[in-house]
Amino acid sequence: MSQQPDDSVQRISTHLQHTALAHPTRQRLLFALSGRPSTISRLAAQLGVNKGSVSHHLGVLSEAGLIQEAGTRQVRGGTERYYRRTAERLAVARPRADGTAALFGAVAQELERSPVDHLLTLRHIRLSPAKAARLAKALAELVDEAEEGPEGEPVHGLLVTLYQQAGT
Secondary structure, three states: OOOOOOOOEEEEOOHHHHHHOOOHHHHHHHHHOOOOOEOHHHHHHHHOOOHHHHHHHHHHHHHOOOEEEEEEEEEOOEEEEEEEEOOOEEEEOOOOHHHHHHHHHHHHHHHHHOOOOOOOOOOOOOOOHHHHHHHHHHHHHHHHHOOOOOOOOOOOOOOOOOOOOOOO
C-alpha cells in the first residue's frame, strides 16, 4: 500500500463533489475511510452494505476527487484494491440541503448500528450573536483538540453543529 492520507482540508465547491456527498452511503464510506485505507470487502462488512453498492459509491467518490486508490495486494489469486480519502477533512463553504440531509441520514444509520448506547441531544437556547460566536469557537476547539486514542481502540463519531433557527 502507498501513502497515508495527508492532513489537508479539501474544499468542496464543485457540483460533482456536492452530488457525491448527497448520499448517506457515500458519507458513511468517507467516515469509514477516515482512519486508514480499506478494501471493498472490508468496507462492505463494516457498513453492512453489499460489495456491488460499495463499488458503485466508491466510483462516484473517486470521480468527484474525494477518494483515490491507495495500492493493491495479491490475495488468493486475485488483486485487492485499497482506497483512501484524498484529504483528512472536508470543508463545505456553502452546504447544500441534499448533502446535509445525506450527512444526517448517514449519522442515523451509524447510530442504529452502534454496539453501545450513544448520546443524542438537541437543545434550543437563546444566545446573543457574540455568545453564539464564542460557543461556536469553543466547540470547534474542543473537537480539534480531542486526543486520538491508539490503533485498536473503538472509533467514535462526533457531530457538532450550532445554527440559528430561521425566523428568530
